[in-house]
Amino acid sequence: MTDIRKSTRAFTGWHMTAILVAFFAVIVAVNMLMATIAVRSFGGRVVENSYVASQKFNGWLAQAKAQERLGWRDEVTLNPARHVQMKLNVTGAEMTALAQHPLGRASDISLHLHEAEPGLYVSDRPLPVGRWQVRFDIRHNGGEEHLLREVK
Template sequence: MKQQARSFTGWHMTAILVSFFAVVIAVNVLMATFAVRSFGGTVVENSYVASQKFNGWLAQARAQEKLGWRDEVTLDTARHVRMTLNVHGARMSAVAQHPLGRSPDIALHLHEAEPGLYVSDRALPAGRWQVRFDIRHDGGEEHVLREVD
């Protein structure tokens, strides 16, 4: 007795192709969603100009490291920025920026609540923020970028 071979009909092939492309589209949408929600990088106006300044930024970072300042940045329960710094009596200001520019920048002024602990005058809204600190002490200057959420 001969066995009859089953063949795919046009309907089966269409279902397979539609299923394949549905999976590809679903994976692309999922990956794009993860990328947008988790991107913590900095967006620059002109990447060529930024690349030309890179060596200067490295030299500035080396000079800052020689100061020996160590910091730790956190948020308190009310979402005020807190920086613990191994330097007392520093003058400090900061700007909180949303990583993708979805919210306007927030200027922060930090005061020394106790020796080495600096607290912002304003609370940050919920979400991830990049905080750029400008710290001055005894003629030394440091610029620090930290992420908080």
């Protein structure tokens, strides 16, 4: 009987402490992992006032539908020198853009895109390494389109 009590006392001492420490270490590790993943993968936009942004949402949807009716199709990539390239099914367009870091960690970069070949527009300067949201303003034959695309 005394052997059982001794082994029980031994288990409740440092074993319980080790179990508690291990439990909280796992909780902290999982929280750190989740926070890291959330910060690195955040693709949203930080706004000054979320209420005001929510009030404009329906207007933004209407603009998107109007742009879809224009029938313009695009593909945005980075070339090896990190210049923004846009393939567009429209030639002769005037195009400017603003590259923004999703979390505002870097200054905005204004871009002017020229038509390197029919339907292929290339920016005048490269983007630094990282993830960027590029807002394009495209004008062609009285039509105008505003696009938001992400490049990495």
